[in-house]
Amino acid sequence: MIGIVQPQVYRVSFLLITLVLTFVLYPAIPAWRARVGWGDWTLALVSVLVLAWPIVDFENFVRRAATPSELDILFGVVTTLLVMEATRRTVGWILPVTAAGFLLYGYYGPYLELVGLEIMAHRGYTVGRLAGTLYMTLEGIFGVPLNVASTYIVLFTIFGAMLQHSGAGQFFINWTMSAFGRSASGAGPGRTVTMSGFLLGTVSGSGVATTVTLGAVAWPMLRRAGFTPEVGGGILSASGIGAIMAPPTMGAAAFLIAEFLQITYLQVILMAIVPAVLYYLSIVLMIEADARRLGTQAVNVDLPSVGELTRRSGYQFVPLISIVVLLVSGMTPFRAVFLATLIAIALSFVRRETALRPARLVTALETGGRAVLAVASTTATAGIIVGVVTLTGLGLKISNIIVDLAGGNLFLTVLYAAVAVWMLGLAVPVTASYIIAAVMIVPALTTIGVPEVAAHMFIFYYAVLSEVSPPTALSPFAAAAITGGNPFKTMMLTWKYTLPAFLVPFAFTLSPEGLGVLLQAPATDIVVTVGTAVVGILALAMGLGGWLRQEATTLERTVATIGGLLLFYATTITDIAGAALFVFAIGLHLARPVKSIRHVLGDDT
Numbered sequence: 001m002i003g004i005v006q007p008q009v010y011r012v013s014f015l016l017i018t019l020v021l022t023f024v025l026y027p028a029i030p031a032w033r034a035r036v037g038w039g040d041w042t043l044a045l046v047s048v049l050v051l052a053w054p055i056v057d058f059e060n061f062v063r064r065a066a067t068p069s070e071l072d073i074l075f076g077v078v079t080t081l082l083v084m085e086a087t088r089r090t091v092g093w094i095l096p097v098t099a100a101g102f103l104l105y106g107y108y109g110p111y112l113e114l115v116g117l118e119i120m121a122h123r124g125y126t127v128g129r130l131a132g133t134l135y136m137t138l139e140g141i142f143g144v145p146l147n148v149a150s151t152y153i154v155l156f157t158i159f160g161a162m163l164q165h166s167g168a169g170q171f172f173i174n175w176t177m178s179a180f181g182r183s184a185s186g187a188g189p190g191r192t193v194t195m196s197g198f199l200l201g202t203v204s205g206s207g208v209a210t211t212v213t214l215g216a217v218a219w220p221m222l223r224r225a226g227f228t229p230e231v232g233g234g235i236l237s238a239s240g241i242g243a244i245m246a247p248p249t250m251g252a253a254a255f256l257i258a259e260f261l262q263i264t265y266l267q268v269i270l271m272a273i274v275p276a277v278l279y280y281l282s283i284v285l286m287i288e289a290d291a292r293r294l295g296t297q298a299v300n301v302d303l304p305s306v307g308e309l310t311r312r313s314g315y316q317f318v319p320l321i322s323i324v325v326l327l328v329s330g331m332t333p334f335r336a337v338f339l340a341t342l343i344a345i346a347l348s349f350v351r352r353e354t355a356l357r358p359a360r361l362v363t364a365l366e367t368g369g370r371a372v373l374a375v376a377s378t379t380a381t382a383g384i385i386v387g388v389v390t391l392t393g394l395g396l397k398i399s400n401i402i403v404d405l406a407g408g409n410l411f412l413t414v415l416y417a418a419v420a421v422w423m424l425g426l427a428v429p430v431t432a433s434y435i436i437a438a439v440m441i442v443p444a445l446t447t448i449g450v451p452e453v454a455a456h457m458f459i460f461y462y463a464v465l466s467e468v469s470p471p472t473a474l475s476p477f478a479a480a481a482i483t484g485g486n487p488f489k490t491m492m493l494t495w496k497y498t499l500p501a502f503l504v505p506f507a508f509t510l511s512p513e514g515l516g517v518l519l520q521a522p523a524t525d526i527v528v529t530v531g532t533a534v535v536g537i538l539a540l541a542m543g544l545g546g547w548l549r550q551e552a553t554t555l556e557r558t559v560a561t562i563g564g565l566l567l568f569y570a571t572t573i574t575d576i577a578g579a580a581l582f583v584f585a586i587g588l589h590l591a592r593p594v595k596s597i598r599h600v601l602g603d604d605t
Contacts, residue, residue: 008062009055011142014150016051018376019086020044025370026089047082050075054136065136068128076131080384083141087381090374095428099381102388106130109392119401122392133387140387144259145379145435152255152265152333154372159319159341160249161368166348166356168316171309172199173217179306188298189225190235190287193218197239198280201246202320206371207430207467211240211475215482222483226296229485234493236482237475238283241467241498244430245276245460248323252375253434253463255333257456260438266327271457271518274530278517279501282537286497289545313351319344375431382428382435389439399444406448413448414458414509417441421459425466433463450509457518458505465502468494500540500564507533507568514570532567532575539564539582548589560585 023043024036053075054061064072080103084096105112107130109122125133134140138147163169176195180188193214201210215236222232244251247269254272258265303309319340326336348356356364389395402420406412420441425433437459445455467475468491476491483490507529508514515521516529543561546552552560559581566578 006058007147008138008142009058011138011146011150012051012054014154015083015142015146015376015380016047018373019047019051019082021369022086022089022373022377023047025373026086028089043082043085046078050079050082061136065132068132068136072136073128073131076135077127079135079141080131083377083380083384086373086377090377091429095378095381095432098428099384102385103130105394106388106392120394120397122394125391130388130391133391134384137387139390141380141383143383143386145256145382145386145431146376148255148259149252149372149375149379152258152337153252153375154368155334155337155341156249156255157371157375158365158368159337159344161364161371162341162344162348162356163316163319165360165364165367166316166344167313167351167354168319168344169200169213170217171313171316172196172202173214174303175199175306175309175313177218177221178303178309189218189221189296190227190291191284193222193235194239194280194283194287197236197242198246198276201240201243202249206251207237207241207244207464207475208478209240209371210243211237211478212482214240215479219483221299225291225299226294227291228294229480229483230489230493231290231294233476233479233483233485233490234497235283235287237468237479237490237494238497239280240479241464241475241494242276242279242283244464244467245272245279247272247276248320248327251464252379252431253460256431256434256438257460258333261453261456263453264327265333266324269324269327271453271520274517274519274533275457275461275501275504278504278533278537279498281534282500282541283497285537285541286500286545289541289547292547293551315347315350318347378429378432379435382432385432385436386439389436395439395443398440399442399447402441402444403447408448410448410450411510413444414450414506417445417458418462418505421462422465422469425463426469428466430463430466433466434460437463445509451512451515451520453520454508454515454518458509461502461505468498496544499544500537503536503540503565503568504533507536507570510568511570516570528575529570532570532578535579535582536564536567539567539578539585542582542585542589548586550589550592550594552585552589553592556585556589559588 023040028037028039053071061072068076084099087099088096106125107127109124111124112118112121173196176199177192180192180195196218197210197214200213219232219236222235227235244253250269250272254268255265258268304312322343323336323340326339327333331339345356345361348354402416403413406416421433421437424436428436438456441459442452442455445458446452450458467473473491473494476494477487479485479494480487480490504517508517513521513525513529516526517533519526521529539560542548542552543557543564546557563578563581563585566574566581
């Protein structure tokens with residue numbers, strides 16, 4: 001007999017556990033980490049009290065959502081404050097302050113008319129109504145975001161921790177260094193780091209974690225090759241950020257896409273394949289240009305051959321492959337990742353030094369558990385925002401504003417949506433940015449005819465921009481701390497490396513043929529659209545990177561950039577025009593004699 005746990009009971013229980021652990025493990029002020037203070041224990045105990053109440057009185061509790069008692073309201077307010085405090089401790093103050101702003105909006109809605117914001121005004125909701133929605137229903141704190149965190153994300157995070165502690169992460173880095181780091185080209189080390197980021201990202205799903213892991217291993221190699229601290233930091237952070245969009249693990253937002261669209265996670269993985277490849281292709285090409293400009297040199301990698309590494313530790317690829325195989329076989333993501341985790345644990349015993357014996361297994365579980373805490377509090381706080389947006393109808397109002405400003409024009413609507421998600425990402429992390437945009441921006445895109453699948457993938461990729469944009473440019477800042485480079489310059493170089501790939505979302509939103517990039521179109525459209533997107537990446541790499549056979553002129557760069565932009569607008573006319581401009585830019589470039597063979601080749605001949 002299989003017991004079924006009510007969704008609300010399970011989500012409340014999950015939040016209870018994560019809040020208690022957060023207050024015990026994360027200090028109110030980082031400098032106070034010497035021990036757990038009485039205030040931390042108090043907040044943990046209060047969390048138990050207010051979240052045990054819905055479980056103990058469950059049957060009556062859910063019936064009172066429309067007419068909460070005074071105790072329900074009190075506990076709802078306290079729970080909301082506890083969630084916001086836990087988020088402040090784990091990811092910073094910006095997201096909780098944003099949530100507080102939405103709460104004030106929900107309460108003071110009628111007063112907006114007094115300051116000329118009639119379009120945003122609403123009737124206003126009492127504390128009781130807000131508490132009832134956020135605390136007592138599945139439309140607020142315990143909504144879809146927290147549900148995804150408590151099911152898929154927690155298991156995939158633990159899976160990644162198991163692979164990391166079983167030596168898979170280091171193996172992926174060594175394998176790519178051995179495979180790509182022996183190139184005679186000065187760009188070899190940069191390409192190696194990029195490919196390492198891709199493989200490491202498949203088990204991480206975190207841009208910052210992948211950046212830091214890569215930096216500790218790869219920065220010395222980049223420095224020996226001749227990359228400056230800022231360029232090296234840009235390479236590390238751009239490669240690390242790709243972890244958020246690298247199948248099969250990806251970031252937390254990918255699981256939310258599946259839940260919002262009511263599709264399988266395997267479908268999300270399939271849609272993410274081509275954009276991920278284009279993302280890393282753009283980084284490799286941009287690095288190639290900078291490597292030639294800087295005159296970097298090849299670095300000897302003191303590692304066994306790739307064949308030897310594969311024979312010795314190639315089994316580390318099996319858990320990743322097993323997830324895809326199990327998903328294709330029809331298994332649920334929940335069960336697939338659970339079995340893949342067991343496979344990873346079993347395979348760790350192939351080599352004594354990587355075996356997940358009890359002590360190391362507990363450490364891996366602790367690492368995975370700690371990583372979940374930030375996601376849990378973030379999704380709970382995002383649930384507060386989503387609850388207010390749903391209750392007040394703000395999402396539809398924002399969507400109408402975007403569509404009205406664009407005059408119903410498809411391109412302008414998509415452009416304004418991109419700017420809106422980008423600005424949202426300046427304030428909140430990727431997961432929260434995606435969740436908020438899903439209820440506020442997606443309706444604007446679907447209103448003017450963008451397929452819902454494309455709309456959600458569009459805001460997902462633009463939410464990722466929060467990783468390279470101030471003030472939450474966490475990955476570039478982490479990379480700068482490792483390389484000793486200027487954080488702002490590192491951030492801007494990261495932006496340059498990633499910029500071509502972030503034009504890819506325009507390809508699958510501006511025309512039906514563009515859905516081929518997401519593998520959601522007929523085979524012919526897929527081939528043509530993916531092919532033109534690749535050429536577009538090449539054109540933008542020449543235009544933004546400023547190098548082909550030698551340094552490109554301003555005219556060549558301008559023509560190549562315009563051609564690349566046109567190639568991302570998936571129509572026959574724009575494809576032909578874009579390709580023609582790119583060919584013209586190449587012709588102009590090749591018509592000029594090479595100024596300095598020595599500078600181009602980077603040797604002393």
